[in-house]
Structures are given as C-alpha cells and as structure tokens.
Amino acid sequence: MKLHIWAWVVIGLFSSCARSVTRIDPNQQIDLSGRWNDSDSRQVSKKMINDLLASDKFKEYSKSLGKKPAIIVGLIRNKTSEHIDADNYIKKIELAIYNSGVADLVESGTFRDKLREERAQQQDFANPSTVAQWGKETGANLMLFGEMTSETDVYNKRRVVNYVTTLFLTEMETNKRVWVGQHEIKKDIRN
Numbered sequence: 001m002k003l004h005i006w007a008w009v010v011i012g013l014f015s016s017c018a019r020s021v022t023r024i025d026p027n028q029q030i031d032l033s034g035r036w037n038d039s040d041s042r043q044v045s046k047k048m049i050n051d052l053l054a055s056d057k058f059k060e061y062s063k064s065l066g067k068k069p070a071i072i073v074g075l076i077r078n079k080t081s082e083h084i085d086a087d088n089y090i091k092k093i094e095l096a097i098y099n100s101g102v103a104d105l106v107e108s109g110t111f112r113d114k115l116r117e118e119r120a121q122q123q124d125f126a127n128p129s130t131v132a133q134w135g136k137e138t139g140a141n142l143m144l145f146g147e148m149t150s151e152t153d154v155y156n157k158r159r160v161v162n163y164v165t166t167l168f169l170t171e172m173e174t175n176k177r178v179w180v181g182q183h184e185i186k187k188d189i190r191n
Contacts, residue, residue, distance in 0.1 A: 034189035035082050036150075036163060041089045044165050044183050049096035051181050052144075052169060053103070061171070061178045062102070065141060070104040071097055071169070072140035080150035080163065093144070093167075106140040142178060144169050157191040 024030075029039040052058055062069055073094050078084045098105045107115060119132045146167035153160045162184060169179040 045092035069141040072106040074145035077147040159189045
C-alpha cells in the first residue's frame with residue numbers, strides 16, 4: 001500500500017513539472033534575455049534593404065547600368081560579444097533583396113559551390129541535351145557585405161546594449177562603394 005502511494009506522489013511531481021508549449025506568430029516580438037534575437041534580425045534586415053533599394057545612389061547605379069543589377073551577399077561579420085547566427089541574418093537579407101524585384105540575387109558561397117559540383121557531375125552522367133553548360137553563370141555587379149558591432153553599458157542591475165549594423169554595397173568591377181547604410185537597435189535591460 002505504501003509503495004502505491006509513493007508511485008502517485010512521483011507521478012504527481014513529474015506531471016506538475018510538465019512543459020507547456022504554445023505556438024505563436026513568428027512575427028511577434030518577444031525579448032526574453034535582452035540579447036539579439038529573431039525580431040532584431042528581421043527588423044534590421046528589412047529596414048536596411050528597404051533603405052538600400054530606395055536610395056538615390058542605388059537608383060542612379062541601376063539606371064547607369066541599364067538593367068536590374070545582380071547582387072551577391074557576402075560576409076556580414078559579427079563583432080559583437082554575443083553569438084549571433086550570421087547565416088540566418090544573411091538569409092533574411094537575401095530574401096528581402098529577392099522579393100524586392102529591383103535587383104537579381106546571385107548565389108554565394110556554399111550554394112554556388114554545390115551548383116558547380118552538380119554541373120560537373122552532369123557533364124558525365126546527364127543526357128547531353130539536358131546538361132547545364134559551363135560559363136553561363138550570372139556575374140554579380142554588386143556585393144553587399146558588412147559588420148555588426150555592439151556597445152554595452154552596465155550599472156547595478158541595469159544594462160544598455162546598442163547594436164549597430166553597417167552594410168556596404170560595392171561595385172565588383174571598380175571596388176567603388178555604391179551605398180553605405182547603418183541601423184541601430186538599443187535595448188534597456190533591467191533585472
């Protein structure tokens with residue numbers, strides 16, 4: 001009988017510690033720790049790409065080119081003291097460029113290497129009438145790259161973190177900067 005009671009006590013303890021999970025809108029802003037999060041990535045990438053595509057410098061460049069420019073997104077260096085998933089942030093920037101319709105997006109890094117690997121394999125294994133040809137890639141006119149930095153001020157149980165993202169759009173052929181943008185997010189965290 002005593003064993004039976006202990007079993008119910010143990011079951012009661014475990015069930016009271018059960019985790020609850022609720023699905024929420026991915027666009028809902030939630031700040032649990034005060035650190036950089038998905039809302040910050042989304043806000044900064046959208047704001048900066050909108051600024052870039054609406055800038056007079058970008059419009060002048062596009063007009064002088066006589067066609068939609070092709071952009072490749074390069075490295076965005078994380079120089080903050082936090083771990084920030086730069087790949088996730090870069091993908092949000094690529095999505096904003098692609099969806100804008102104002103510029104073409106050219107694959108970069110790992111994806112481009114995978115495409116080239118597949119193209120090489122097609123030369124040996126695919127039907128000759130369907131083989132992807134070498135030398136047909138679209139070259140990028142512009143490269144977007146940048147860095148993220150942060151400054152932290154702490155006093156007692158209060159911490160203020162200022163995140164600064166700076167992006168540079170540079171012409172591939174001349175290394176001339178076409179656009180520079182910067183966006184800041186400041187967070188006041190109190191314990």
